[in-house]
Amino acid sequence: MSGAHLTDEQRLDWLRLIRSENVGPRTFRALVNQFGGASAALEALPDLARRGGRLLLKVTTRAEAEKEMAAAARLGARFVAMGEPDYPKTLQAIDTAPPLIALRGSADVLSRPCVAIVGSRNASASGLTFTERLSRQLGEAGYAVVSGLARGIDTRAHRASLDTGTVAVLAGGHDRVYPSENEPLLRAIVDGGGAVISEMPFGWEPRGRDFPRRNRIVSGLSYGVVVVEAARRSGSLITARFALEQGREVFAVPGSPLDPRAEGTNDLIRDGATLCAGVEHVTGVLEPLIASGPRLDGIEEPRHLVDAEELWDELDLPDVARTPVGPVMPEAGFIEETGEAGPGVIELLGPSPIAIDDLVRQSGLPIRTVQMTLLELEIAGRLERHGGNAVSLLAGR
Amino acid sequence: MSGAHLTDEQRLDWLRLIRSENVGPRTFRALVNQFGGASAALEALPDLARRGGRLLLKVTTRAEAEKEMAAAARLGARFVAMGEPDYPKTLQAIDTAPPLIALRGSADVLSRPCVAIVGSRNASASGLTFTERLSRQLGEAGYAVVSGLARGIDTRAHRASLDTGTVAVLAGGHDRVYPSENEPLLRAIVDGGGAVISEMPFGWEPRGRDFPRRNRIVSGLSYGVVVVEAARRSGSLITARFALEQGREVFAVPGSPLDPRAEGTNDLIRDGATLCAGVEHVTGVLEPLIASGPRLDGIEEPRHLVDAEELWDELDLPDVARTPVGPVMPEAGFIEETGEAGPGVIELLGPSPIAIDDLVRQSGLPIRTVQMTLLELEIAGRLERHGGNAVSLLAGR
DSSP states (O other): OOSOOOOHHHHHHHHHHHHSTTOOHHHHHHHHHHHSSHHHHHHHHHHHHHHTTOSOOOOOOHHHHHHHHHHHHHTTEEEEETTSTTSOHHHHTSTTOOSEEEEEEOSGGGGSOEEEEEOOSSOOHHHHHHHHHHHHHHHHTTOEEEEOOOTTHHHHHHHHTTTTOEEEEOSSOTTSOSSGGGHHHHHHHHHTTOEEEEOSOTTOOOOTTHHHHHHHHHHHTOSEEEEOSOOTTOHHHHHHHHHHHTTOEEEEOOOOTTOGGGHHHHHHHHTTOEEOSSHHHHHHHHHHHHHHOHHHHTTOOOOOOSSGGGHHHHHOOOSSOSSOOSOOOOOOOOOOOOOOSOTTHHHHOOSSOEEHHHHHHHHTOOHHHHHHHHHHHHHTTOEEEETTTEEEEOTTO | OOSOOOOHHHHHHHHHHHHSTTOOHHHHHHHHHHHSSHHHHHHHHHHHHHHTTOSOOOOOOHHHHHHHHHHHHHTTEEEEETTSTTSOHHHHTSTTOOSEEEEEEOSGGGGSOEEEEEOOSSOOHHHHHHHHHHHHHHHHTTOEEEEOOOTTHHHHHHHHTTTTOEEEEOSSOTTSOSSGGGHHHHHHHHHTTOEEEEOSOTTOOOOTTHHHHHHHHHHHTOSEEEEOSOOTTOHHHHHHHHHHHTTOEEEEOOOOTTOGGGHHHHHHHHTTOEEOSSHHHHHHHHHHHHHHOHHHHTTOOOOOOSSGGGHHHHHOOOSSOSSOOSOOOOOOOOOOOOOOSOTTHHHHOOSSOEEHHHHHHHHOOOHHHHHHHHHHHHHTTOEEEETTTEEEEOTTO
């Protein structure tokens, strides 16, 4: 196995930082890049927020993080950090990889090549039958099957791959399983050598916008996503979109044009997804990718680290996300408009995205200063990051 | 309208020539190219056959051709020759265009842009419903719907486009409608402004191999072919293959992987056919083609011909077919091995295809001599033409 382990102290700092207000995966990355570690970033947070125009920022305390660690331990879950050996390499490759994932069950299944199978909750009988066949065949072919534990297609996909290896990704905390009717299935996954993953805090009740957010992890874990049945504007299509943005393969199972549950999948095929009518259509595309796949292997070089936090540098991640990936961890809160952000930068910002390069050029300020100002606004909840290294001011804040 | 008309005498000669033994569309073309007209080719036939190694060749007599003309007239059918104004320009563009088609009904519908809709005989209810909707919508969009009058999808396609314009292509003679249960539908097509077409002789009972042969006309008439439901190795897939070889668009309607009737269409989509889940998927592709479509318009230049047979030159057709297109008109018969074919050429021929250019080079003979020898063997039933201007000797003859 490659990578290094965080110390208990570092893991606690990582958890505190990612659980703090206005810190999502991308902000976490920017903070660690800027301050050289989670501990230093935590120390800087209140001042960053104040200079970004916000007097009160909720920074997760050591006691709160310890409490969540204890809750995780009671459920048999543990936190795995990006860059650690058990952190899935495919997930690590995405722009908004969660710095920490809470894992229940076996990490071994995550080291196998993963394929996601997703689809409608109100699936047809034939959609369910096809899902079952495909999941079993993918499992027999050595793949782990990833899904979202939802009713319908997801549930069938997990069930059919219980014996061969399956991974469920939750939209809420490990202690808030949704739908609750799938708690027995979840236990079967954990007990049967599978894995259950969440990036959300223990005690977090999943809300509507948490599901699309979760879907980026479903696709991020996987070499490819198979959409079995999907109406237009369904969550499964969001997973497919994430897969495309993450450079993963998208497969769609066709259906009659008269069946609304096939509208989404037929659209996907018209848009370039690979038509999947059998397991060979998936394995035929993925096998060569897995065999070569340098894009996902670039971070697997084994190397012993004296300071475990250096593994962050080893990951060689971009400073900011290249593409916008769904909703960021929502952190609403009171904002005071004290407006102490660095001179020049905030005046150049507006609701339309502007490239950071242009900000640097037009402000005449050093790039490090500009980035610090952006981080301040971000922590204050006033900045949004977009693709193409662009940023905009959040309207009405 | 462009093109010129054959005289009655010339039309009779064309009919005699295409109805003579071992003369299919490609041989017809080679003969007219070689002898400058159907009349001269007819005179040359017996000698060609003898020199090709065959003593007895059935050449259709004037009386026989007149008899077929009369039979056609009784049914209200007339013969339209390639190059004449009523001959469909799209059909004329294919390598194995029939020199003559017998037409019942209106020629006007053939001047409209055509789309073929084909599919299984034992179609599903949803396949039939989709066919009906698509046919009606294509008709409303100004397209004529072409099909093969078979049970299932074909029948539904014709019925739904009766009011807007439909074209049926028969595999047998006009007086041998198959299936006979569709005779009322056929009459409705003829009476309702549609067209029924056949290249086969009056009195010809369609056999198994006549259906794939007919399918090249279904696709040849059309800018695109929509396959609604098709099992693997079904006749509809043959039509799709012809469409590809003829440079026409192929559309396929998707279906559940668990439905054997969708196996063929799903395969087509995987092979690059356009997924069709609605009429806009067809019209969106075809409209630009029809608007520009120079490939099909190259032969439409209006020009008055003193000798109507000169229209043959105007068509600017290749000497031989560029691609092999299905079974040629079967004409079994007695062959005597007198072997009087030109020296050198026949010795160079074998069961493996060889390019005519190589034959010319290796024999050291003039190209015209080589082509005449090949024609002799062809008329004698001993030669097969392949794509890439290649030929082979027929085994066992």
